[in-house]
Amino acid sequence: xxxxxxxxxxxxxxxxxxxxxxxxxxxxxxxxxxxxxxxxxxxxxxxxxxxxxxxxxxxxxxxxxxxxxxxxxxxxxxxxxxxxxxxxxxxxxxxxxxxxxxxxxxxxxxxxxxxxxxxxxxxxxxxxxxxxxxxxxxxxxxxxxxxxxxxxxxxxxxxxxxxxxxxxxxxxxxxxxxxxxxxxxxxxxxxxxxxxxxxxxxxxxxxxxxxxxxxxxxxxxxxxxxxxxxxxxxxxxxxxxxxxxxxxxxxxxxxxxxxxxxxxxxxxxxxxxxxxxxxxxxxxxxxxxxxxxxxxxxxxxxxxxxxxxxxxxxxxxxxxxxxxxxxxxxxxxxxxxxxxxxxxxxxxxxxxxxxxxxxxxxxxxxxxxxxxxxxxxxxxxxxxxxxxxxxxxxxxxxxxxxxxxxxxxxxxxxxxxxxxxxxxxxxxxxxxxxxxxxxxxxxxxxxxxxxxxxxxxxxxxxxxxxxxxxxxxxxxxxxxxxxxxxxxxxxxxxxxxxxxxxxxxxxxxxxxxxxxxxxxxxxxxxxxxxxxxxxxxxxxxxxxxxxxxxxxxxxxxxxxxxxxxxxxxxxxxxxxxxxxxxxxxxxxxxxxxxxxxxxxxxxxxxxxxxxxxxxxxxxxxxxxxxxxxxxxxxxxxxxxxxxxxxxxxxxxxxxx
Amino acid sequence: xxxxxxxxxxxxxxxxxxxxxxxxxxxxxxxxxxxxxxxxxxxxxxxxxxxxxxxxxxxxxxxxxxxxxxxxxxxxxxxxxxxxxxxxxxxxxxxxxxxxxxxxxxxxxxxxxxxxxxxxxxxxxxxxxxxxxxxxxxxxxxxxxxxxxxxxxxxxxxxxxxxxxxxxxxxxxxxxxxxxxxxxxxxxxx
Numbered sequence: 144x145x146x147x148x149x150x151x152x153x154x155x156x157x158x159x160x161x162x163x164x165x166x167x168x169x170x171x172x173x174x175x176x177x178x179x180x181x182x183x184x185x186x187x188x189x190x191x192x193x194x195x196x197x198x199x200x201x202x203x204x205x206x207x208x209x210x211x212x213x214x215x216x217x218x219x220x221x222x223x224x225x226x227x228x229x230x231x232x233x234x235x236x237x238x239x240x241x242x243x244x245x246x247x248x249x250x251x252x253x254x255x256x257x258x259x260x261x262x263x264x265x266x267x268x269x270x271x272x273x274x275x276x277x278x279x280x281x282x283x284x285x286x287x288x289x290x291x292x293x294x295x296x297x298x299x300x301x302x303x304x305x306x307x308x309x310x311x312x313x314x315x316x317x318x319x320x321x322x323x324x325x326x327x328x329x330x331x332x333x334x335x336x337x338x339x340x341x342x343x344x345x346x347x348x349x350x351x352x353x354x355x356x357x358x359x360x361x362x363x364x365x366x367x368x369x370x371x372x373x374x375x376x377x378x379x380x381x382x383x384x385x386x387x388x389x390x391x392x393x394x395x396x397x398x399x400x401x402x403x404x405x406x407x408x409x410x411x412x413x414x415x416x417x418x419x420x421x422x423x424x425x426x427x428x429x430x431x432x433x434x435x436x437x438x439x440x441x442x443x444x445x446x447x448x449x450x451x452x453x454x455x456x457x458x459x460x461x462x463x464x465x466x467x468x469x470x471x472x473x474x475x476x477x478x479x480x481x482x483x484x485x486x487x488x489x490x491x492x493x494x495x496x497x498x499x500x501x502x503x504x505x506x507x508x509x510x511x512x513x514x515x516x517x518x519x520x521x522x523x524x525x526x527x528x529x530x531x532x533x534x535x536x537x538x539x540x541x542x543x544x545x546x547x548x549x550x551x552x553x554x555x556x557x558x559x560x561x562x563x564x565x566x567x568x569x570x571x572x573x574x575x576x577x578x579x580x581x582x583x584x585x586x587x588x589x590x591x592x593x594x595x596x597x598x599x600x601x602x603x604x605x606x607x608x609x610x611x612x613x614x615x616x617x618x619x620x621x622x623x624x625x626x627x628x629x630x631x632x633x634x635x636x637x638x639x640x641x642x643x644x645x646x647x648x649x650x651x652x653x654x655x656x657x658x659x660x661x662x663x664x665x666x667x668x669x670x671x672x673x674x675x676x677x678x679x680x681x682x683x684x685x686x687x688x689x690x691x692x693x694x695x696x697x698x699x700x701x702x703x704x705x706x707x708x709x710x711x712x713x714x715x716x717x718x719x720x721x722x723x724x725x726x727x728x729x730x731x732x733x734x735x736x737x738x739x740x741x742x743x744x745x746x747x748x749x750x751x752x753x754x755x756x757x758x759x760x761x762x763x764x765x766x767x768x769x770x771x772x773x774x775x776x777x778x779x780x781x782x783x784x785x786x787x788x789x790x791x792x793x794x795x796x797x798x799x
Numbered sequence: 800x801x802x803x804x805x806x807x808x809x810x811x812x813x814x815x816x817x818x819x820x821x822x823x824x825x826x827x828x829x830x831x832x833x834x835x836x837x838x839x840x841x842x843x844x845x846x847x848x849x850x851x852x853x854x855x856x857x858x859x860x861x862x863x864x865x866x867x868x869x870x871x872x873x874x875x876x877x878x879x880x881x882x883x884x885x886x887x888x889x890x891x892x893x894x895x896x897x898x899x900x901x902x903x904x905x906x907x908x909x910x911x912x913x914x915x916x917x918x919x920x921x922x923x924x925x926x927x928x929x930x931x932x933x934x935x936x937x938x939x940x941x942x943x944x945x946x947x948x949x950x951x952x953x954x955x956x957x958x959x960x961x962x963x964x965x966x967x968x969x970x971x972x973x974x975x976x977x978x979x980x981x982x983x984x985x986x987x988x989x
Binding site: 159161169172173260263264470472485495503504 | 827830831834835838839842843846848851852855856859861864865867868869870871874878881882919920923924927929931932933934938939942943949952956957958959964965968971972973974977
């Protein structure tokens with residue numbers, strides 16, 4: 144259906160309703176605000192404008208406010224709702240926060256597969272609940288086709304009880320009833336089943352909940368102009384006790400019914416025990432969104448920590464701010480200008496999936512795409528991965544290799560090895576962890592592809608299957624048993640799996656889909672050690688990965704890689720830690736120009752291993768080198784360092 | 800929208816300004832002329848004038864920070880709208896609100912008026928607030944902003960198919976509320 148099919152009366156009324164919502168006047172302070180922008184010292188800035196302009200001060204204030212709210216919340220327990228997990232202990236301080244990504248699916252019911260609208264609605268409900276939680280942010284993503292979505296929640300880093308509480312509250316059906324008991328008092332925590340509960344509200348009444356800073360009460364502001372005034376009910380029941388329950392009849396709170404004053408606010412007070420139990424927080428979340436129209440359930444991966452490290456302070460805005468003139472802009476030429484708009488859409492999705500929510504873009508008639516991004520152009524650690532992300536074609540294939548597997552990172556010729564399933568059959572994707580704790584990228588296949596995959600894996604146990612990304616094998620697992628559920632995991636290089644940045648990038652590419660036509664980066668204002676690719680040269684999006692193994696020293700080993708081009712124009716360092724995880728050092732280019740390179744690895748056992756390793760009488764230091772070449776079209780370079788007895792070996796190269 | 804189609808003489812601001820003052824003047828000129836339209840659009844999307852003022856101020860801040868990188872200033876309106884719409888959508892996502900269901904079944908109605916459409920418009924207004932942020936933004940841009948589907952896709956950063964889907968489901972929900980209101984007894988006949 145398109146909007147052109149709307150009945151004239153409906154469309155007329157819709158337009159009239161929207162037009163009636165238009166404010167009559169524009170506040171003069173808005174003009175003063177704009178006028179003050181180019182001249183920040185102007186005295187004409189209105190008070191509101193000062194708040195808007197002094198972003199740095201605002202950030203500090205917001206951070207302090209959020210931390211204060213979090214601090215109030217800590218020390219309390221959980222709301223007593225069915226299915227909630229008990230809280231374990233209470234921390235005494237809230238130094239940091241940790242963001243977790245929770246995944247949900249709208250539960251398919253008999254004869255009904257969730258629609259995109261229902262998935263959107265469920266996301267909106269859980270998002271609102273998560274946002275209402277003090278200290279939680281609710282940004283996530285939706286996969287309408289798969290019926291899944293994710294919600295990001297931020298909790299005190301050292302308070303797993305809070306995470307459990309949020310996970311318990313978010314997917315409850317919710318829905319709150321307000322009424323009275325006609326057969327005597329009732330207590331919080333009791334059920335109205337079998338009792339004479341008379342629910343009354345609400346008849347189009349909208350409540351806007353506000354939790355008092357000390358958590359002692361929830362103020363419900365009643366929207367003015369309701370069709371059935373709340374005050375009518377309050378007048379009829381003045382002096383009685385208002386009962387707030389779940390849809391299932393569990394009593395959440397009690398509050399004396401008083402006729403609301405001019406501010407149309409009804410207050411639900413909480414006892415100290417309720418505050419300690421976390422009731423205000425849970426009630427705030429439930430009051431902040433309507434009931435779920437369709438049930439949802441949490442799905443794997445459960446509670447993915449997005450930032451395993453410490454988040455020092457909350458950010459007041461999702462997008463970083465960049466000094467004027469220092470923002471990154473990128474310009475691409477699409478191969479088929481007719482597909483420029485679709486290409487921009489994919490690029491935009493990738494950018495958003497990387498957490499950049501606001502950016503500028505434009506297309507000219509010749510298929511030239513311009514992106515303006517809120518990333519500092521001189522921040523290579525941010526710009527290079529983003530440019531790789533945007534430049535990747537993003538084509539995924541699952542390729543049977545029979546009994547002839549290839550190494551990770553090898554090129555796979557799809558004309559010789561036809562794909563079993565391609566990326567357009569992926570319905571959802573995310574970051575997960577395997578049994579060893581290594582970070583993996585996990586995706587789910589469509590029902591049709593899952594059936595195909597199930598059949599194939601049943602018939603080919605013991606054979607190899609390559610997960611091929613843009614022609615390069617990312618992972619080549621051996622099928623150990625049939626895989627019936629269509630869930631595929633891509634393991635990363637090294638024992639630690641993918642780095643978080645790499646995993647996020649791969650998920651973003653999978654989520655946004657494949658570019659409809661190849662693109663070439665034709666200009667960029669990014670500062671970098673290597674020149675920007677030009678329109679005449681194919682981009683060398685060489686992804687440098689590394690891992691190390693073979694260290695038998697008790698204290699582990701450390702490795703350092705020195706990448707140096709043949710013409711010695713540049714060099715950079717790559718460190719590999721004792722766990723074998725590559726951690727790029729400052730200035731490490733992750734995009735290499737075509738050419739010849741030498742990589743030198745030095746391996747050193749850690750100081751506490753000097754007492755002698757297990758069967759490792761060799762020197763504590765070893766140096767070894769490897770040469771490799773980069774040609775246009777290369778996608779992944781794998782650097783492998785093995786610390787053996789008496790020497791180290793290094794292999795490095797790109798698929799030929 | 801009353802300011803839609805306002806002719807803007809941008810000749811003096813084309814190209815990169817040589818000095819900060821010129822750049823500031825150029826930005827202020829463009830932003831000033833777009834401000835009323837942006838404020839009204841944000842008000843309709845958000846349903847709140849104070850919040851719309853905050854949203855516009857935030858968008859102005861972001862736009863100024865990135866103004867240096869806007870090469871084609873003839874696209875200022877669309878570029879600014881995109882920043883604004885994204886900000887409004889994020890605000891809607893974070894909004895805390897609940898609407899309870901009428902236990903008694905048939906809600907009371909606002910008094911019928913001569914037009915016979917007040918009830919239906921009330922239902923539309925209520926249903927609009929129940930849409931997802933993305934659907935709400937899409938409906939407002941289409942039927943208040945008079946933007947084409949392609950222009951909405953440009954403003955929201957969504958694919959055209961996604962825009963069509965959001966509009967489809969958003970209108971379905973609005974139509975259901977509208978039709979239900981129109982069927983209630985005691986109202987003016989349709």
